[in-house]
Amino acid sequence: MASFKDVIGHEQIIEHLSNSLKNKKISHAYIFCGEDGTGKNMLAKLFAKALQCEAGYGDNCGMCRSCRQVESGNQPDIRWVTHEKPASIGVDDIREQVNNDIAIKPYSSKYKIYIIDEAEKMTPQAQNALLKTIEEPPSYGVIMLLTNNMDDLLQTIRSRCVTLSLKAIPTGKIQEYLIEKYEIPDYKARICASYAQGNMGKAIRMATSDEFNELHSSVLNLVKNVDDMDIYMVMDAVKKLSEYKVEIYDIIDMMMVWYRDVLMLKLTNDPNLLVYPEEYSALSKRASRSTFEGLDYIIKAMEKAKTRLRANVNFDTALELMLLTIKEN
Incomplete structure (x- = not known):
């Protein structure tokens, strides 16, 4: 710089x-x-x-x-x-x-x-x-x-x-910077910029991570299937997440982007406003399952999970509570 x-x-x-x-x-x-x-x-x-x-x-x-x-x-x-x-x-x-x-x-x-x-x-x-x-x-x-x-x-x-x-940087500026500076594909820049919530450093870290594709695939698989998981499957999911303890805040932020897309779709039914427009069918199915109040609970549960992890609450407990709240709503 x-x-x-x-x-x-x-x-x-x-x-x-x-x-x-x-x-x-x-x-x-x-x-x-x-x-x-x-x-x-x-x-x-x-x-x-x-x-x-x-x-x-x-x-x-x-x-x-x-x-x-x-x-x-x-x-x-x-x-x-x-x-x-x-x-x-x-x-x-x-x-x-x-x-x-x-x-x-x-x-x-x-x-x-x-x-x-x-x-x-x-x-x-x-x-x-x-x-x-x-x-x-x-x-x-x-x-x-x-x-x-x-x-x-x-x-x-x-x-x-x-x-x-320091205030949040507009998502569009971050996306444009990732594409121009790091030659990141459009879809990946869009996802990283959205998940970063105005934090350029976070967006760059995710966009340049060698593990991005694997991590992103795992997160999408989790959010698409968590509603239909039995309790033992939720516990297994937590065990898998424990392999990514260093990236756990990134993972929760990526999950949050998904549920904000669900909320946006429920509000507008406009796929052009989505971070994941290619996931319209899965997002639409999820939006039909929750009330606005339920989606608010889910987003708050993810914020609470991050707060608990920063306060050194047991990792498994914090993630289990978050995933169970998602299932219940």
């Missing part, structure tokens, strides 16, 4: 950052908030690159020494904060990599930039340590917090940062 103009979506954020650069009105602290895959890291890197660019025209030139250093990962005044414990960022991580280091002036650039990915993992002690630096930063200091859950950050930190919330 070379510059702001290459970013798909997030136009308002890019306009804000570009205007800040042109008008030289840079905040000392930013929060980039959005779920994984929405582009937080990409935008933070591009903003940092533009901040340090020697051309200084609202984006990066890609040619100066600083821009080349960013591309090679060797810009000495852009620091990505690391942490040894995967589940938390401790107070020592913040003190050593931010608080103590920021007192040293930039080596070769106008700014000294600190990017803290997964900022929601900072312990309360780490956040309080960072707060002291955010409250009284040196003129050259810029701190970027990347998070998928802003509620985990202290209100005192949130109130002192410019918050940039």
